[in-house]
Amino acid sequence: MGEVSGLPLLSLLIVIPLLAGALCLFVKAEGARWVALVASFLDLAISAYMWIAFNPDGPQWQFVENWPIGGGVSWAMGIDGIALLLIVLTAFLMVISIGASWRSIEKRVPEYMASFMLMEALMIGAFTAQDLFLFYIFFEGGLIPMYLIIGIWGGAERIKASYKFFLYTFFGSVLMLIAMIYMVSVTGTTSIPALMAYDFPRSAQTWLFLAFLASFAVKLPMWPVHTWLPDAHVQAPTAGSVILAGVLLKLGGYGFVRFSLPMFPEGSLQFLPMMFVLSGVAVVYTSLVALAQTDMKKLIAYSSVAHMAFVTFGLFAMNRQGIEGALMVMLGHGLVSGALFLCVGVIYDRLHTREIARYGGLSDNMPGYALLFMVFTMASVGLPGTSNFVGEFLSLLGTYHASTWGVIAGTTGIILGAAYMLWLYWRICFGTQRNADAAAMPDLSVREWWLLAPIAVAVFWMGIYPESFLKPMRADVGRLQVRLERVAPGGDSKLSPGKPNLKVFDAHEHGAGH
């Protein structure tokens, strides 16, 4: 398949926002808003077209481009089904983010829109890069616009949060860079597809896995290196939080799928117990922390960490259900947490506080808001019929094959998740209206409906007909599974062939017949 239209679509996806970002700097605020919106819609259209044109039974890498730059690197692009869906997610959330910032950002709008456009280009670049160093450039480059977004348009503690975000993630990534240099010097290639099939010596895999883990664990984030996330989320403007939770965190999960698992299978197996323990702790601990929050954004930030633990659970279960589930959690969480941050943004724009206690009984004066917030709350809890159910269920199913204890921790997390999300919803939308100003807030505006309703549709779509999302990545998950076959963990469930007591069974049947 590949280039149906003959156009280098992936490069276009990157170049359009880049040019739009540059253009934003030369126009006034209103112009910048429109430039960014048009560019993000163009990207969404192209990525939607690619989703349709993508051939799930075709070659692994499609829409391939390759132009050598020199010095051993090349502008190598290409996507598989996994990257495809993450690109669609990025383009979708970017349109929403631009819309969410339409009137809530009034300060230095051109620079703001330029930062978002740069962000979009770099994120899509990271998902499409097929050259190791090109990937690193895009992966790390995302730090600069995010640093500026948090630092310029963030809340009161923005400076500290922006430093923390930058230095934490930068520190994680440089170790990965050394590992990449080592890999290239051993194999002599920078091509990611080639490296995905290369078998590194077992002793080297240990170190390579740890170096990549340092980067992806911070990015994802995993407990205990998640502490930058609540700060960054709380201080970032609403749209910044949406992109951070929706796309930036997915880079960590994508990294595990693209690098850690296929490139270092033995290394992954070696650290599997550690990954499960960290995920188990993350899901329970951060859920408990979320329960104790009084700040809405912080609560959702901690819930992100908990949800990301399902990603690591599923991926390191190394079986089809687990990996597919993990990828679905990534997509679903991208939508749902993005939507939840938008919901927080809606009432924050009205009252300028994130204190949960300042709100209450909003279902009276904001019924539309209460409805949509309910949808996303339920999706976050993992109610069947919503996106997160599919992902979390598959991921736990896969984990069960590998570790019973892991599933026990994971399901505990789901229960706690229901607790903190429902409690949050109750405190905000139900109960008595304690504050006159909160009670006087108007319901969703048309613009806000346009932001939240499409996400709600996508959430139901993923929950009711996940096949649209599973289909493009089925073959790729299959390839990954083949790659992992030799190391896939056996599982600790002591299944024994059942010896049903036939007499009792018969008697029961008999009894039922009476």
Next chain:
Amino acid sequence: MDRFAPLLPEIILAIGGLVLMMLAAFTGRRGTALVNWLAVALLIAATIALIGPPSHAGPLFDGMVSADLFASFGKAVIFPSAAVAIIAAHGWFERGREHASEYSVLIVFAAVGMAVMVSSTSLVSLYVGLELNSLAGYVLASYDRRDERSAEAGLKYFVLGALASGILLYGISLLYGFTGTTSFTGVAAAFGRGAPSLGLLFGLVFVLSGLAFKASAVPFHMWTPDVYEGAPTPVTTFFASAPKVASVLLAVRVCIEALGPATEAWRQIVICAALLSIFVGAIAAYGQTNIKRLLAYSSINNVGFALIGLAAGDRQGASSVLFYMAVYVVMTVGAFLCVLWMRAEDGEPVETIASLSGLSQRQPGFAAALAIFMFSLAGVPPLFGFWPKLLVFNAAVHAGYVTLAVAGILGAVIGAYYYLKIVKVMYMDEPAAPYRRVREPVQAALVLFAAVIVSPLGYLLIGPLATLTDRAAGSLF
């Protein structure tokens, strides 16, 4: 005449410099602009003259100097950055009623000295080149002679520089005494004959210490912050660019051509200097409030990264050092040109970091350029400053020094903090008193050019630059 053809760039500069000196003496203040532009023209002519025999004629004058691609690469970086230093001074010294035209003459002479440094293949020509450059440098540092800080900078530079020259000379005499020759090949042959004697090792240590002083590598960096802060900003621009390249390249040539067989002996010294420079440069920059001082520590930090490439000790390492220095010069010159524009309303230069506050709202283009240089110096992709860092780490890993690369890269993270701080001040703080607008179209064009090179567009240069540095490094082996 053929004998002199390979020396054409040096001849152009030396004779042209003498003529310019006369011109400067007789035209006085009226001729300043003329002398400056002629000096720039000379440097450009010398750069163009590098094409041809000067790049591949080989050893000259019984092995005193070598006209090879390595030397030409160095000169191709040094001459243009010296020219930029002259352009940077435009309109600077006239303010203080100084006699401005000798500034460019001194820079031309310094350029001759640096050209000799990078092409020297003998301990004698090495020393002559180094001193020619340093003498011009001492005068330049104290050029604003009515300014106490400038005078102090000149004196400090002179006293410490003389000390370093002494150490270097002592090392040279030891090497000469124990080998009986001053040529690099002769010294290398002596080191090649089994384990080096104690005298030779002492000579090696002293020579490297002297060179480390010139390159401002830790622990011989003490003069750098004071001199960079005290010297007039155009002079600091010059110090941070061309002489830095010349001394690092000289160190590469000495280590590989003269001390090649003793790699194991000098490698530990270079590794120590590299890591110390990276960490001291990164940590000491934390509390700085003066931007020139901060950039001084940044230059110390950057020399450390270049030395990591040298520590690899092979062709790939040498090539990465060349690449590093070429990109470093662009970034650092760009940053200093921005510093030049920091002027208060009355036209006096301002040097505090605090004065940059909210610059992005006052002068967005200026702030964006400086931010690009800062991110690039920090080595954050997608800016081009990332690539040379990658190359030096690549060389170190390739040579088997993974731990060194890891330590170096951790230093890069620590260093990132203070570059971020400047970006934070410019973009996230409330606007301070505005600067006076500087109308310098040539400088503005240079800043724009530098910013484009270190922007992601710079990656398009990887191919040709990598080929060039590789061939240049190959001429040493």
